[in-house]
Every structure is written in structure tokens, then in C-alpha cells.
Amino acid sequence: MEHWDIVILGAGAAGLFCAGSAIAQGRRVLVLDHAAKPAEKIRISGGGRCNFTNIATARDRFLSANPRFAASALSRYKPADFVALVDAAGIAWHEKTQGQLFCDGKATQITDMLLNRMCGAELRLQTPIDSVERDGDGFRLRGGGVDIRTARLVVATGGKSIPKIGATGFAYDLAQQFGLRMVETRPGLVPLTFAEQDLALCKPLAGIATDARIAHGGGDFSDALLYTHRGISGPSILQISSFWKAGEELRVDLAPGTDIAAWLRDQRGQAGRTAVATILSRVLPERLAHAIADEAGLSKARLADQNNKQLDRLAARINAWTLRPVGTEGYRTAEVTLGGVDTRDLDAKTMEARSVPGLHFIGECVDVTGWLGGYNFQWAWASGHAAGQA
Incomplete structure (x- = not known):
């Protein structure tokens, strides 16, 4: 011995x-x-x-x-x-x-x-x-x-x-x-997984990263968000995953620091003839801007043709995107326990x-x-x- x-x-x-x-x-x-x-x-x-x-x-x-x-x-x-x-x-x-x-x-x-x-x-x-x-x-x-x-x-x-x-x-x-x-x-610091209705937007945007803010369960992080074929990941998602629990909703701000509703009203007065998707691409990655405009049925619409209620709905989709993860990728990809x-x-x-x-x-x-x-x-x-x- x-x-x-x-x-x-x-x-x-x-x-x-x-x-x-x-x-x-x-x-x-x-x-x-x-x-x-x-x-x-x-x-x-x-x-x-x-x-x-x-x-x-x-x-x-x-x-x-x-x-x-x-x-x-x-x-x-x-x-x-x-x-x-x-x-x-x-x-x-x-x-x-x-x-x-x-x-x-x-x-x-x-x-x-x-x-x-x-x-x-x-x-x-x-x-x-x-x-x-x-x-x-x-x-x-x-x-x-x-x-x-x-x-x-x-x-x-x-x-x-x-x-x-x-x-x-x-x-x-x-x-x-x-x-x-x-x-x-x-699992902690782990990518979250999502249902098909959320994946429908995420999959075509795989590879796009954008700044985002997510506050949930006592955690509040502003960092990059990455769209993937499995949903969304990136530092902001990994951070909030440690605070999220099964069944809870997340609210994501895709334009932290910008009041999109007020900004869109201002842009309507200055560039009303511009397409909604084009305007959104000034604050979001171009592919993401077009995807959000398409999702709202505004793929070819001009900004001037949108009333305040329509702009508020569009802004909520950006400043307060609500989604409910169905789980995580588990210990396989979790950085910590x-x-x-x-x-x-x-x-x-x-x-x-x-x-x-x-x-x-x-x-x-x-x-x-x-x-x-x-x-x-x-x-x-x-x-x-x-x-x-x-």
C-alpha cells in the first residue's frame, strides 16, 4: 500500500x-x-x-x-x-x-x-x-x-x-x-433549443450574429446572439441559460438601447418612401431585417404606409421578442454544471x-x-x- x-x-x-x-x-x-x-x-x-x-x-x-x-x-x-x-x-x-x-x-x-x-x-x-x-x-x-x-x-x-x-x-x-x-x-452556459415555430425563423438565419439584451430570472446580459440551425446561441443565450428554467418564456431585445417604435416614427417622417426592410437594416443585420419584415407581412411595404399600431407591433417584435425554449442541448455542449x-x-x-x-x-x-x-x-x-x- x-x-x-x-x-x-x-x-x-x-x-x-x-x-x-x-x-x-x-x-x-x-x-x-x-x-x-x-x-x-x-x-x-x-x-x-x-x-x-x-x-x-x-x-x-x-x-x-x-x-x-x-x-x-x-x-x-x-x-x-x-x-x-x-x-x-x-x-x-x-x-x-x-x-x-x-x-x-x-x-x-x-x-x-x-x-x-x-x-x-x-x-x-x-x-x-x-x-x-x-x-x-x-x-x-x-x-x-x-x-x-x-x-x-x-x-x-x-x-x-x-x-x-x-x-x-x-x-x-x-x-x-x-x-x-x-x-x-x-447544464449551465448551454445553447437553448426551440420548437418548430421558432426554428422556422432561426434556421434560414443560421450564422447571423447581432447584439441583444436578455433579462431573466435575475440575470441581465447584453452581448452577441447567434442564430443557428438548432435555434439561437451566442454569449447572451449561454449566459441567460444559467438563469432559465424549463417552461419559462424569454424576452429578447434585438436592438438594445434603441426605442424602435419611436425610431420608426421618426424615420417615417424622414424616409417614408423607403421599404420597411431597408429601414430595419439600419439597426439590424440585413438578412434579419428582411426576415422580420417578411414575418410581419411587410416584405414590400413602404414605411409611410404603416400606422402607429403597425409600427408598435413591429417594434415589439424587435425590442421584446418573446419565445419559449423547449429545453437545452444538455451536458453534451454545456460549458459548466x-x-x-x-x-x-x-x-x-x-x-x-x-x-x-x-x-x-x-x-x-x-x-x-x-x-x-x-x-x-x-x-x-x-x-x-x-x-x-x-
């Missing part, structure tokens, strides 16, 4: 970062993962550039049954701390929009940095764990040809999102095995289970989920650091 001070299950962002923080405390650290490669989510994130943090990180950018829980870890490991590591590693980066920081080069630079930071720890891949048991004041792990005893066990196996890269519900099963409570899980290990059962400073000394849960498997834009990586760094230092 092997003996280790700390075993970390999961070689993703949180697990690798935790290993680096723990090795700095002089501990003997082993990281195990069933996958063939470490940190696959880092590799594919941000279009291969890794949106590794967000300088606007604050507690209110995270969803949880206990919104205050994340504050402790986030306050003790900030975006500037991670940026300092990136700079020290010589990794070039840039700010894209809304505080999002990306690598100039490949995302794998971040993985390499994390592996170098945990130098002295041991990483074993393709090592599945079949059982975890309490063993005195520590834990015993078996599986993948190993029999290991550890004083502390850190669970960093993530959530259910993107199963094709190896995501499972292992962390949730283990938490329940040890009597921890769970907050119901569901909402819900997870109930934070009431964890110590906010150490991420340790209150009722199981030595057992820690970090990263995505915990009921803390960030907005789109680097927040979830910052939670991985912060929660991993908290557990690693403990």
Missing part, C-alpha cells in the same frame, strides 16, 4: 492548481485522473486560447444556493494573482471584452504552467478509482491497479458537462457516499467537508457556478488554492 499526505482526484484546472498550492506547503502530493491527458477543458476553452480569468471577478458573478460562500476563496486568490503567474511564465495574453483575459497563443500554455507549478507532485493518468473508504483518520483508495492511503483527499473531478472529454458524476456520488447534501444539478455539492456542508476557507475531516471538494463539482467569461476558471484557481493551503 502507498501512503501520501494528499491525494487529488482530477487533473483538471482546479486539481492541478490545488496540487501546486499544496506542494508549496511541503506536502507529498499525488494527482490521479482516469483520462489520458490532463486539463482537457483548458485545452478546448476560449476557442483554444483559454479565457483563464476575468478581471471583473466578484461574488455577484457566481450562482449558488449560498451566494456568499465563494467570497472567502475569491478574496484570498484574485485574478491579479493568477495573472502574475501567467506573466512569470512568459505567457502573452490580451483582454478581449468585459474583463475577459485570453492567451495570445495556445491554451496548452496554461496547462504547461500548472504542471510546472506542481513540480514535485506526482501525476498519474489513466488511473480510475473504483472505491474510496474511510480508513482511520484518513482515506483508502483502490482501483486502476493502485491501493493508496492518504491523510487528505481532494475531489476535483468536475461536473457532468462535456462527457466526451471524460466528465462524470463521480464527485457527486462520492459526496453522497459520505453523507453530504447535494443541490440539484443541471449548475448545482453540485451543497456549500452548507463545506468550510468556505478550506473547502473541507464539515462532517468528514480531511475530505475537500473544489472547482466545478461544488455548487458555485460563474458567468461566462473566465469566472469559472477563477473559481477553480481560488477554490484549489484554498484547499491546497489547508
